[in-house]
Amino acid sequence: MCKFGYELDASGYCAKVSTGSTGSMLAANYTQVEMDELLQIQKEEDYAIALNVATFAAWVTAVVMGLIGGVFFLRRKVSRSSNSEHYEALLIE
Numbered sequence: 001m002c003k004f005g006y007e008l009d010a011s012g013y014c015a016k017v018s019t020g021s022t023g024s025m026l027a028a029n030y031t032q033v034e035m036d037e038l039l040q041i042q043k044e045e046d047y048a049i050a051l052n053v054a055t056f057a058a059w060v061t062a063v064v065m066g067l068i069g070g071v072f073f074l075r076r077k078v079s080r081s082s083n084s085e086h087y088e089a090l091l092i093e
Helices: 022-028 032-092
Strands: 006-008 013-017
Touching: none
Parallel strands: none
Antiparallel strands: 006 013
């Protein structure tokens, strides 16, 4: 399935509709109001897609930051426990 204004070419990839294609013939059958509505729908679809991509990027960023923060605090806790053994030995003497 290709986005609005694109169609599958012979190789199976989405390509922009050429001017002599059925897309332009269909455009000739629409009134100006219908064409404006189609363009508005296309803009809304593009906005929704951009919002979905931004949301996905935000989730990926949050997960990566959580993992990095978890590793940082875990490493800090492990190194702190090993340092406390050295201080304990100094306090006993």
